[in-house]
Amino acid sequence: MKNGIVLKLFLFTTGLCMLIIATIFIGQTVFFERYYESQKEADLKERISAFHKRYVEAKGDFSKVRSLEQTFYRDYAIWITTLDQQGNMKYANDFSIEVEVHQEIFPKLTKYPQKIIRIPMYHFVNVDDEKNQSNLVVGNNITIQGVEKENIFTPSRLTSTKDMSNEQLEEKLDKLKQKKIIVLRGTIKEVHFPRSDSAASFIYTNRIFLERMKSFQSSLVATGSLSDRDGYVVRNHGQGEYYVENYGESGVTYKVLTQPILDPDGKTNYLFAVTSLQPVNEAVQMIKGYYVYLIILVLVLTILLSFYYSKQIARPLLQINKTTKKIAQLDFSEMISVDSKDEIGDLSKNINELSSKLQSYIEKLQDDIEKEKQLENTRKEFIAGVSHELKTPLSIMKSCVSILRDGVATHKKDHYFNAMEKEVDKMDLLIVDMLELAKFESGTYKLDMQSFYIDEVIEQISDQLIWRMERKHLQIEKELNHVKVTANQNRIEQVLTNFITNAIRYTPEGKRIVISTTIERGRVKICVENKGAHIPQTQLDKIWERFYRTDAARKRSTGGTGLGLSISKKILELHDASYGVQNTEDGVLFYFFLKTEVKGER
Numbered sequence: 030m031k032n033g034i035v036l037k038l039f040l041f042t043t044g045l046c047m048l049i050i051a052t053i054f055i056g057q058t059v060f061f062e063r064y065y066e067s068q069k070e071a072d073l074k075e076r077i078s079a080f081h082k083r084y085v086e087a088k089g090d091f092s093k094v095r096s097l098e099q100t101f102y103r104d105y106a107i108w109i110t111t112l113d114q115q116g117n118m119k120y121a122n123d124f125s126i127e128v129e130v131h132q133e134i135f136p137k138l139t140k141y142p143q144k145i146i147r148i149p150m151y152h153f154v155n156v157d158d159e160k161n162q163s164n165l166v167v168g169n170n171i172t173i174q175g176v177e178k179e180n181i182f183t184p185s186r187l188t189s190t191k192d193m194s195n196e197q198l199e200e201k202l203d204k205l206k207q208k209k210i211i212v213l214r215g216t217i218k219e220v221h222f223p224r225s226d227s228a229a230s231f232i233y234t235n236r237i238f239l240e241r242m243k244s245f246q247s248s249l250v251a252t253g254s255l256s257d258r259d260g261y262v263v264r265n266h267g268q269g270e271y272y273v274e275n276y277g278e279s280g281v282t283y284k285v286l287t288q289p290i291l292d293p294d295g296k297t298n299y300l301f302a303v304t305s306l307q308p309v310n311e312a313v314q315m316i317k318g319y320y321v322y323l324i325i326l327v328l329v330l331t332i333l334l335s336f337y338y339s340k341q342i343a344r345p346l347l348q349i350n351k352t353t354k355k356i357a358q359l360d361f362s363e364m365i366s367v368d369s370k371d372e373i374g375d376l377s378k379n380i381n382e383l384s385s386k387l388q389s390y391i392e393k394l395q396d397d398i399e400k401e402k403q404l405e406n407t408r409k410e411f412i413a414g415v416s417h418e419l420k421t422p423l424s425i426m427k428s429c430v431s432i433l434r435d436g437v438a439t440h441k442k443d444h445y446f447n448a449m450e451k452e453v454d455k456m457d458l459l460i461v462d463m464l465e466l467a468k469f470e471s472g473t474y475k476l477d478m479q480s481f482y483i484d485e486v487i488e489q490i491s492d493q494l495i496w497r498m499e500r501k502h503l504q505i506e507k508e509l510n511h512v513k514v515t516a517n518q519n520r521i522e523q524v525l526t527n528f529i530t531n532a533i534r535y536t537p538e539g540k541r542i543v544i545s546t547t548i549e550r551g552r553v554k555i556c557v558e559n560k561g562a563h564i565p566q567t568q569l570d571k572i573w574e575r576f577y578r579t580d581a582a583r584k585r586s587t588g589g590t591g592l593g594l595s596i597s598k599k600i601l602e603l604h605d606a607s608y609g610v611q612n613t614e615d616g617v618l619f620y621f622f623l624k625t626e627v628k629g630e631r
Contacts, residue, residue: 038335039335039336042331042334042335043331043332043335046327046331046334046335047328047331050323050324050327050331054324065306066275066282066284066306069284069304069306070273070284070286073107073284073286073302073304074271074286074288076101076105076107077109077271077286077288077300077302080097080101080109080300081288081290081300083097084097084111084300089120091120091122091123094111094119094120095120095232098110098232099231099232102231105304106304106305107302107303107304108232108235108238108302108303108304109300109301109302109303110232110242110300110301111298111299111300111301112242112245112246112298112299112300112301113296113298113299114296114297114298115183115246115249115250116183116242116245116246116247116249116250116299117149117183117246118149118151118232118242119298121149121151122147122221123221123222123223124149124150124151124221124222124223124233125147125148125149125150125221126147126148126150126165126217126219126220126221127145127146127147127148127217127218127219127220128145128146128147128148128171128173128213128215128216128217128218129144129145129215129216129218130144130145130146130213130214130215131214131215131216145218146173146182146213146215148173148184148187149184150165150222151232151233151239151242152184152185152239152242152243152246153184153186153187155233155236165217165220166217166220167217167218167219167220168216168217169216169217170214170215170216170217171187171188171214171215171216171217172187172188172212172213172214173186173187173188173212173213173214173215174186174187174188174211174212175211175213176211176250182211182213183246183250185247235303237276237278237283237303238303241274241276241283241285241303242301245285245287245299245301270289271286271287271288271289272286272287272288273285273286274286274287281305281306282305282306283303283304283305283306284303284304284305284306285301285302285303286301286302286303287299287300287301287302288300345365345373345377346373348365348366348377349365349373349376349377349380351363352364352365352380352384353380356380356383356384356387359391361384361385361387361388361391364381364384365377365380365381422452422453422456423452423456425448425449425452426449426452426453429445429446429448429449430449432445433445433446465596476516476517476520476603476604477517478515478516478517479515479516479517479518480513480514480515480626481513481514481516481518482511482512482513482514483509483512483513483514483521483546483553483555483623484509484510484511484512484546486518486521486522486525487507487509487525487544487546487555488507488509489522490522490525490526490529491505491507491529491544493526494526494529494530494533497530497533498533498542501533501536501538501539502538502539503533503536503538503539503540503541503542504539504540504541504542505541505542505543505544506541506542506543506544507543507544507545508543508544508545508546509544509545509546510546510547510548510553512546512548512553512625513625513626514553514623514624514625514626515623515624515625515626516604516606516623516624517600517603517604520600520603520604521600521604521623523596523597523600524597524600524601524621525555525557527593527594527596527597528557528597528619529542529544529557530593531559531593531594531619532557532558532559532619533559535559535561535562535617536559536560536561536616537560537561537562540559540560540561540616541560542557542558542559542560543556543557543558543560544556544557544558545558548625549622551624551625552622552623552624552625553622553623553625554620554621554622555620555621555622555623556618556619556620557618557619557620558613558616558617558618558619559616559617560615560616561615561616561617562617563612563616563617564610564612564617566612569610569611569612572594572610573594573595573598573610574595601621604623606621606622606623607621607622608620608621608622609621
């Protein structure tokens with residue numbers, strides 16, 4: 030699983046990062062250029078609409094229109110001007126010549142009615158070309174070629190005849206006649222060139238702008254409609270149609286936009302604008318080169334970060350998996366040490382709580398099972414012990430019954446009845462002790478604790494058993510402290526009764542029994558010592574077992590059921606009290622400890 034989840038996370042993260050990089054690369058190198066072009070066209074149309082409003086407000090004022098065009102270029106880097114219905118630039122009188130036409134020379138070539146015509150020069154002469162401007166002086170004769178439509182003459186070419194002979198001129202005119210091109214010949218009367226520092230001079234310096242304007246004019250004159258022009262795309266917007274052309278030169282794309290408008294006389298004019306897309310072209314080219322290095326760098330970083338990220342994410346999951354495997358095998362020794370405040374942290378916390386609860390429940394179940402086993406063993410031992418211990422009195426009673434039934438020794442009838450009564454009493458006492466011991470060993474018995482003075486309890490029990498001591502002429506010595514203890518008084522009385530009775534039973538006549546209490550580290554030690562024979566060292570630990578009797582000193586004939594010490598042991602264990610037995614210099618000492626509440630001495 031470890032390699033699987035790390036590898037999956039690594040591949041997923043790396044693939045996701047590379048997909049993002051590829052998407053950005055494709056978007057910037059393919060779609061961004063189209064998006065930029067579309068946005069540029071939308072911005073261009075919006076700004077032309079704004080220009081149109083301000084153009085209408087200028088009301089044909091030449092200086093205002095030229096200033097508006099210059100401001101528009103400075104603010105938006107867009108070349109813009111206004112054209113008439115034939116495609117000629119309006120307000121171009123500052124860069125033109127006035128020619129007096131000599132109609133008498135070619136009366137059959139044209140019906141042009143005017144004697145003086147104004148010819149715009151931006152199509153024919155560069156505003157900065159002084160050589161060509163030197164031929165355009167007042168008094169020079171020129172030949173004007175062009176077309177006539179709706180009584181409007183549109184020039185297409187100017188030729189100076191200053192250095193041409195009449196023969197050369199006649200030959201050239203004959204060729205033009207054959208091509209059906211209208212030719213006018215005249216004399217220059219006035220010449221207008223813009224000053225280099227004037228607001229209008231900038232419009233004549235852009236060669237591409239003028240060339241696209243001339244191309245537009247040629248198409249307009251030839252077809253009479255923009256919709257028939259090759260390369261133009263018709264767009265619609267709220268104010269009508271406009272026409273868009275993409276023109277490329279020297280690796281640079283230009284956006285050309287033409288919008289028809291109406292002048293105050295109701296004639297169709299045109300707003301003609303050109304802007305360059307060079308910045309985005311350069312950016313796209315730079316991005317393509319830049320992305321080669323960027324992809325290599327990002328790929329390396331992605332692999333490293335993806336591996337680290339995968340390990341970091343997988344680490345707590347692997348730890349959770351390891352811990353849950355142990356939990357599945359009922360091993361609750363390991364906890365998940367994940368402290369993150371997220372879903373994984375919550376999962377780790379829940380698994381730890383689940384592990385703790387399962388461990389608690391299983392331990393409780395094991396305790397219940399152990400108690401059940403112990404109870405079952407107690408039942409078995411009870412049955413076995415009762416069977417064994419009842420065998421002897423039953424045998425005696427059976428013998429007595431047989432003797433009485435056969436009529437043998439009838440003079441001893443009372444003796445045999447007393448013997449059977451004695452054995453019945455022993456059997457009754459044995460059963461009571463066995464039942465009590467089984468109750469203590471069941472694991473279900475609970476003690477109620479009280480506070481009482483241990484010395485007063487000892488005095489009370491001693492008084493109850495004094496007659497047995499006197500019968501054996503035993504001396505009792507008591508060294509008691511007035512101490513309050515916390516325990517179950519009835520059960521402690523039972524323990525003391527067992528210890529003192531045991532001491533009376535196995536103390537030789539005329540000897541002493543010593544009962545004492547001492548305070549040790551917040552506990553009171555209760556001791557019962559009987560003078561007499563020692564218990565073999567190897568048997569000291571065994572005397573707490575049920576029905577255990579030593580070979581010499583503990584015989585059934587001395588009385589007792591053999592369960593007193595076993596019952597005392599269980600009572601002391603229920604009190605969580607320490608206890609024991611040891612041989613002294615001249616006897617045997619039984620002792621146990623209880624918790625004290627008040628210290629004192631009597």
